[in-house]
Amino acid sequence: MRAVVFEAPGRFVVADVPAPEPSAGHALVRVEASMVCATDRKILAGQFAGTRFPHIPGHEFAGTVLRLGPGTQGPPTGTRVGVEVHVGCGVCDRCREGLYTLCMNYGRTETGHAHVGFTIAGGLAELASVPVAALHPLPASVSTADGAWTDNLGVALWALERGRLRPGESVVVIGPGAIGLCAAQLARAGGAASVTIVGRGERLARAARFGDAVVDEADAGRLAGSADLVVEFAGTADAARLAISTARRGGRVVLGGATGQGVELSGVDLSTIVRGHLDILGSVANPMGVSGRALELLARGGIDVAGLTTHHFPLDRFAEAWATFIERRDGAIRVMLTP
Ligand SMILES: [Zn+2]
Ligand SMILES: [Zn+2]
Secondary structure (H helix, E strand, C coil): CEEEEEEECCEEEEEECCCCCCCCCEEEEEEEEEECCHHHHHHHCCCCCCCCCCECCCCEEEEEEEEECCCCCCCCCCCEEEECCEECCCCCHHHHCCCHHHCCCCCCHHHCCEEECCCECCCCECEEEEEHHHEEECCCCCCHHHHCCHHHHHHHHHHHHHCCCCCCCEEEEECCCHHHHHHHHHHHHCCCCEEEEEECHHHHHHHHHHCCEEEEHHHHHHHCCCEEEEEECCCCHHHHHHHHHHEEEEEEEEECCCCCCCCCCCCCCHHHHHCCCCEEEECCCCCCCHHHHHHHHHHCCCCCCHHHEEEEEEHHHHHHHHHHHHCCHHHCCEEEEEC
């Protein structure tokens, strides 16, 4: 089969590789839509300890089940499925709480843990062997291409659930990238009275139709103390500071941007948090089956992920797709590859 192969840190090819055989607990999936994101950049750079090279990346994808591994219960052949990326061991304390995204056996595949596209081969390939626990059958009205957003939608919805969004509230989303714009749309679907998106540049210009208002980050000071709920998906200390200052007294702040280690938060007046009576919450990934709920919301209509898929390429043109995404050519938000 054809696959993108990260051969070594900083080096990739599209190559012919042996097709995977699904083991017990896995399904063989024919990949029909697969995207890249900023995390793939970190994987390629060798910044994920759990990734071993050579590695087939890809963790935002959907396709059709071809067959199940021996003795495996799962969606039957022909089922269209979206993939979420975290599979826990199922028995550690965090898994038992439903927080399998925080599995204490991360990276130990012998325990059943898998992080699809990170610690095991992913979906930038014609075929992928995926743990059935990671599969979500796609509702009939959700296209397979839109199904590639399964994981992203779950991440965005989880942040809103962390922030206890209530109907009628004012929400500010900081960071007009793919997940921020999913969060903005899901906040509307969840009954937010107003959704304001903060960012800059071409991405912010594209964001207007996904919220009620857009504000350039240079002008965002005027939102200070205004929002019931602030959701941050920019991943910088500046964005976190802005998020905290944007919440009203007694409001909630969810920090969900993909912050790597070593980013410190300074310059926040603690009285803003304590006397402001703020809930400040970290949010990572998509536990507790939230991606399945997100797909049900997607099926109802009113959430546009196709509009966030700014570019399409065949898999063999991965190099061009990668450059388009990394350089944010034409305001690229997500590029989709079709094996
Ligand atoms: Zn991703
Ligand atoms: Zn676990």
